[in-house]
Amino acid sequence: MKALVIEDVKKAVVKDLPVPEIDQDGILIKAMANGVCRSDWHVWIGDHGIIQPIIGHEFAGVVEEVGSNITNFKRGDRVIVPFSGSDGTCPHCIAGDTHLCDSFLVPGTAYQGGYGEYVAIPKGDRNAIHLPDSLNFADAAALGCRFMSAYHGVVDRVNVLPGEWLWWYWSFNNSNCFFHGCICNWC
Numbered sequence: 657m658k659a660l661v662i663e664d665v666k667k668a669v670v671k672d673l674p675v676p677e678i679d680q681d682g683i684l685i686k687a688m689a690n691g692v693c694r695s696d697w698h699v700w701i702g703d704h705g706i707i708q709p710i711i712g713h714e715f716a717g718v719v720e721e722v723g724s725n726i727t728n729f730k731r732g733d734r735v736i737v738p739f740s741g742s743d744g745t746c747p748h749c750i751a752g753d754t755h756l757c758d759s760f761l762v763p764g765t766a767y768q769g770g771y772g773e774y775v776a777i778p779k780g781d782r783n784a785i786h787l788p789d790s791l792n793f794a795d796a797a798a799l800g801c802r803f804m805s806a807y808h809g810v811v812d813r814v815n816v817l818p819g820e821w822l823w824w825y826w827s828f829n830n831s832n833c834f835f836h837g838c839i840c841n842w843c
């Protein structure tokens with residue numbers, strides 16, 4: 657497959673690489689669109705260090721292959737992959753706080769991300785969501801982490817009502833929003 661690989665600071669190269677493999681709990685997705693996030697830029701410029709050479713945590717695509725334990729998806733399903741993945745077994749997951757999962761299954765950080773043509777999603781039954789027909793891949797990928805942060809802030813934390821106006825500004829705590837899908841109680 658083709659993939660954009662971060663080889664070094666400010667050095668991104670398109671390479672031919674093997675398609676990643678899945679285990680019995682995984683699903684393989686052909687990435688059709690991937691959002692470009694400011695945090696990708698931070699990796700590229702050297703602020704965060706290169707944990708995973710194939711980054712990309714805002715993507716949607718088509719299921720190519722499923723592991724033998726997968727029940728929610730089949731080949732050909734259109735899906736989006738939330739950037740805040742979880743294992744379902746750690747104390748946070750059991751308590752319902754999957755966004756704080758100890759496994760930190762963030763695509764492009766914990767495993768190869770959406771800048772590759774194919775992405776192997778671990779714990780696939782819980783870490784992908786069916787994409788409605790009304791949403792195309794590019795629009796779905798554009799939701800990325802920014803939409804979840806804004807939606808949670810406006811709907812759940814501030815409780816803005818129809819017709820109201822608000823002023824939204826970027827805060828330092830958005831670094832937490834990124835890593836926790838902004839469903840934490842800290843911001």
Ligand SMILES: [Zn+2]
Nearest residue numbers: 693714800801
């Ligand atoms: Zn992002």
Ligand SMILES: [Zn+2]
Nearest residue numbers: 743746749757
């Ligand atoms: Zn967990």
